[in-house]
Amino acid sequence: MKTDSNCIFCKIVRGEIPSNKVHEDEDVFAFHDVRPQAPVHFLIVPKEHVATLYDAGMAQHRALGKMLALAGELAIKEGATQGFRAIINTGRVGHQEVYHVHMHVVGGPEPLGPMIMKRT
Ligand code: DGP
Numbered sequence: 001m002k003t004d005s006n007c008i009f010c011k012i013v014r015g016e017i018p019s020n021k022v023h024e025d026e027d028v029f030a031f032h033d034v035r036p037q038a039p040v041h042f043l044i045v046p047k048e049h050v051a052t053l054y055d056a057g058m059a060q061h062r063a064l065g066k067m068l069a070l071a072g073e074l075a076i077k078e079g080a081t082q083g084f085r086a087i088i089n090t091g092r093v094g095h096q097e098v099y100h101v102h103m104h105v106v107g108g109p110e111p112l113g114p115m116i117m118k119r120t
Pocket of ligand 1: 008017019020031032033034035088089095096097098099
């Protein structure tokens with residue numbers, strides 16, 4: 001499995017940087033966002049280093065599928081029982097800050113603004 005020694009999320013997956021873990025299996029790792037933008041805010045990442053969705057393909061379909069398949073279950077576990085947003089920022093235009101694919105799961109309890117992840 002491809003890993004990047006300089007990637008902050010690879011370091012979290014390897015346990016070299018501490019994180020507040022939500023879930024781990026052989027394909028994906030989920031942990032709380034260090035800068036939460038809502039009461040529930042965690043990230044689900046593939047364990048394999050894939051920089052962006054542009055770099056992902058069918059070779060990653062299992063991990064990418066799991067990210068979506070687990071979102072609801074983990075959101076409920078974290079307390080977002082009335083809805084959430086699942087967001088994958090991609091590239092410069094998508095305001096991607098960390099170049100290891102990650103899905104934000106952002107939830108209530110109150111309804112979220114129209115562009116919760118937009119940064120100025
Ligand atoms: P973005 O690439 O813009 O989709 O967002 C990256 C997110 O990653 C941002 O909300 C903050 C979070 N983040 C960055 N570094 C760390 C870290 O070291 N630990 C954790 N838990 N989250 C991080």
